[in-house]
Amino acid sequence: MTTPTMRAARFCRADGRLRVAEVPVPQPGPSDVLVRVEACGICLSDVHMIDGTLDCPLEEVTPGHEPAGTIARVGAEVPYWQPGRRVVIAPGRACGSCRHCGDVQGCLAPQTMGQNWDGAWAQYVVTPFQTLVEVPDGVPIEQAAICADAVATPFSGIVERGGLRPGERAGVWGVGGLGVHAVQIARLAGASLVVAVDPLDSARRRALEAGADHAFDPTATDVPEQVRRLTDGEGLDLTAELSGAGSALAQAVSCLGRYGRAVMIGMSPQPIHLTENTILFGYFNHSVLGHDGYTRRHLTQLMRLLAAGRLDLSRSVSEVLPLEEITRGVERLRTKAGDPVRLVVRP
Ligand SMILES: [Zn+2]
Ligand SMILES: [Zn+2]
Structure with a gap:
């Protein structure tokens, strides 16, 4: 049996380059979910990882920590979630080995998707079920995706931290x-x-x-x-x-x-x-x-605000690009050409 493959943007730390490559589709563990990525934002922290300002902990990684899509497969121990559900992903997870581990807020060394493990500039991404938030009907998937950082981070900073x-x-x-x-x-x-x-x-x-x-x-x-x-x-x-x-x-x-x-x-x-x-x-x-990050509850609250029409993000997605143009997207964000709010890749 051949392993199924997908397209992913791979960042290589040694030469600092980003390339779209054919790689195996990741396999979800017992409490993970495989998500078919439909939208993922490009963040300034991705730009900084690629230009070397921010350390990349892995030799090679698929960036992308602002994803939304549809569940394709669930691990054997995953409760509630089923294939076909539209979800947005909070991109943090617990390290799995510290004395306060269990949830990402308690963990002493929380990890981020797209830095510590392969992220969502790819057709599929694997994530623990605890990171999922349902996207309500009627909420555009690109708008749900950018909530995972560009909206939830300031939301939590202003409402919770501040x-x-x-x-x-x-x-x-x-x-x-x-x-x-x-x-x-x-x-x-x-x-x-x-x-x-x-x-x-x-x-x-x-x-x-x-x-x-x-x-x-x-x-x-x-x-x-x-x-x-x-x-x-x-x-x-x-x-x-x-x-x-x-x-x-x-x-x-x-x-x-x-x-x-x-x-x-x-x-x-x-x-x-x-x-x-x-x-x-x-x-x-x-x-x-x-301030950094947010909790899954904040993402849930943002989905409700979007669904209720209280929060309007219709002007926040400046461009949607195919995966093949990811390098152009990163470059556009770096140079701020046309002063974009958020660029989103659709793999
Ligand atoms: Zn970010
Ligand atoms: Zn931990």
């Missing part, structure tokens, strides 16, 4: 593929003011369309001064920083009011430098909160 409450005043620094959703989520969570900050004119326009009340260019405007003007001198309750730029985080912190929280969602190897002096930081009870 604890944004109705009536609070919020700011979003960096209105790219995640930031535009941060603006929408801040509105949805009941912020009474949403300020967006981005040096790109197209990003500021997008922020205003997504529900920001004001959008500022940090290279042309005194942003802290504008924030004080808009808040009767009180400052913001919550800021979310998504660009990874140290200067943006420092500015976000300088716009905080009393008990203000700055959630750091964007990542970069730059050191954290806050321009604010420690007396002000302590006196105003400021916090800076690192």
Whole structure:
């Protein structure tokens, strides 16, 4: 019997290249599910793994950690799930060997699909059943897919980590593929003011369309001064920083009011430098909160918001590409040609 094969984009660490190749279809273990991938987003962290900024733990791997599709096969011990169900996948799993292992939130060394094991820039992907969330009828599969990172990460950062409450005043620094959703989520969570900050004119326009009340260019405007003007001198309750730029985080912190929280969602190897002096930081009870990931519950909540029409992601998928054009997609995201929100591959 010949092993069935599929097409997958393989990243090789040694030469830093990405190639589409014919590889065996992965086999699900007893508590895994095999999913036929119908859409998978291209994330900046994929770009960074390919350009070497982010370490790739494997010699060779199929990237892709923002997948949705249809269940093709289930392992012998998988409850509930059946072939034919449409699913979106939360791309984290527990390491399987630490003393707190069992669930991905408890695990000391959680792993990510597309980095620690083969991801979804392929026709099929294997994932533990605990990572699955059902996609409601009527929700486009591309929109479900991008929720797995580009929407769920800022959702969890703002609502859970930052604890944004109705009536609070919020700011979003960096209105790219995640930031535009941060603006929408801040509105949805009941912020009474949403300020967006981005040096790109197209990003500021997008922020205003997504529900920001004001959008500022940090290279042309005194942003802290504008924030004080808009808040009767009180400052913001919550800021979310998504660009990874140290200067943006420092500015976000300088716009905080009393008990203000700055959630750091964007990542970069730059050191954290806050321009604010420690007396002000302590006196105003400021916090800076690192943030990564989300729980499966957040993905479920996003599916409900989409199905109910409360959250509109119809403008978030900038292009859908075939697998053969994955390299062009990665390059387009790297150069930000046409300022895409999210590029999605359909293998
Ligand atoms: Zn990502
Ligand atoms: Zn573990």
